[in-house]
Amino acid sequence: MKDHDIQLLALGAAFGMHLMLLVHIAFGVLDDRRDRKTLRAAEAKLEAAREKAST
Numbered sequence: 001m002k003d004h005d006i007q008l009l010a011l012g013a014a015f016g017m018h019l020m021l022l023v024h025i026a027f028g029v030l031d032d033r034r035d036r037k038t039l040r041a042a043e044a045k046l047e048a049a050r051e052k053a054s055t
Contacts, residue, residue: 001009
């Protein structure tokens, strides 16, 4: 392998790691939003059950 090949290999590996990190962060944020939406729905359902039980 020549220096040029090693540089391209290192550049490709670095690009791949950054891309995977970006994907991981992006889908992690989306997953958090989905979790919060589910939590809000569960809290609303619990509040409705409490209202129904108290009347």
